[in-house]
Amino acid sequence: MSEMNFDQVLDCKGMNCPLPVIKTKKAIDTMDSGQVLKMIATDPGSKNDISAWASRTGHELLINEQTDEGYVFFIKKK
Amino acid sequence: MSDSKPKRLALIASQGTLDWAYPPFILASTAAAMDMEVGVFFTFYGLTLLNKKIEANVAPQTNPAMPMKMPFGPQGFQNIQWPIPNILANNIPGYESMATSFMKKTFANKGVASIEELREMCVDMGVRMIGCQMTMDVFGFKADDFIDGIELGGAASFLEFAADSDISLFV
Structure with missing residues (x-):
């Protein structure tokens, strides 16, 4: 698993579409530009959905990987 | 973007x-x-x-492709797709409200809002x-x-x- 500093963590384990995307959006809204959000999900759809969400909204998806914890995303707020 | x-x-x-x-x-x-x-x-x-x-309820009789699943019991039991013919679904009193509560429960179990x-x-x-x-x-x-x-x-x-x-x- 990649190591990286983050400013806030969001647990979306057990949630299904579209909750991980919406919770991620809400968390990012509370953060400052340049800060990094770590989000963990178990929904296999989140792998592609968070990537699509990031490319649409312009936030930078630094890491998108599958670990023992679940699907882990590091997102840098634009 | x-x-x-x-x-x-x-x-x-x-x-x-x-x-x-x-x-x-x-x-x-x-x-x-x-x-x-x-x-x-x-x-x-x-x-x-x-x-x-x-x-809002589901209307199983107008959705013949709707999978009928049980929202409780072991996973193997939950995975069974029950073949309920329309002739039964249309005539069992309370079938619609049962199907509705099963769908709500299944969705909740799967983490759907x-x-x-x-x-x-x-x-x-x-x-x-x-x-x-x-x-x-x-x-x-x-x-x-x-x-x-x-x-x-x-x-x-x-x-x-x-x-x-x-x-x-x-x-």
């Missing part, structure tokens, strides 16, 4: 059953989370989705909701029956918003 004008999604929600209530609210909330401008026109049976208390939760997220994220005035008049609904923060209007109100949309869908 664009820094200029936000993308716009215009939806028409025309159905009031539990299964058909999901697509407009999932699409609207997700689009809003993707920084799109979203407007939903609730018309005909879809207008009931703006009621303070949503009483309820319709009410998704609708609340739409309201929070500024989704514009337009209730159809004509449907209100026809079915005798009152503005007081609906949640706060909606607008009432007709086809022209929706089309004025939809004319500048990038995506427009009828659900």
Whole structure:
């Protein structure tokens, strides 16, 4: 698993579409530009959905990987 | 990604059953989370989705492809797709409410938000909701029956918003 500093963590384990995307959006809204959000999900759809969400909204998806914890995303707020 | 004008999604929600209530609210909330401008026109049976208390049921007899699954017991049991013929489904009293409660339970088990939760997220994220005035008049609904923060209007109100949309869908 990649190591990286983050400013806030969001647990979306057990949630299904579209909750991980919406919770991620809400968390990012509370953060400052340049800060990094770590989000963990178990929904296999989140792998592609968070990537699509990031490319649409312009936030930078630094890491998108599958670990023992679940699907882990590091997102840098634009 | 664009820094200029936000993308716009215009939806028409025309159905009031539990299964058909999901697509407009999932699409609207997700689009809003993707920084799109979203407007939903609730018309005909879809207008009931703006009621303070949503009483949407599934109608298995009109959805022959609907999988019938049990929301309890071991996973192997839950995975069984029960072959309930329409002739039975149409005639067992209470079958519709049972199927509705099973669907709600299965969705909750799978971590899917309820319709009410998704609708609340739409309201929070500024989704514009337009209730159809004509449907209100026809079915005798009152503005007081609906949640706060909606607008009432007709086809022209929706089309004025939809004319500048990038995506427009009828659900």
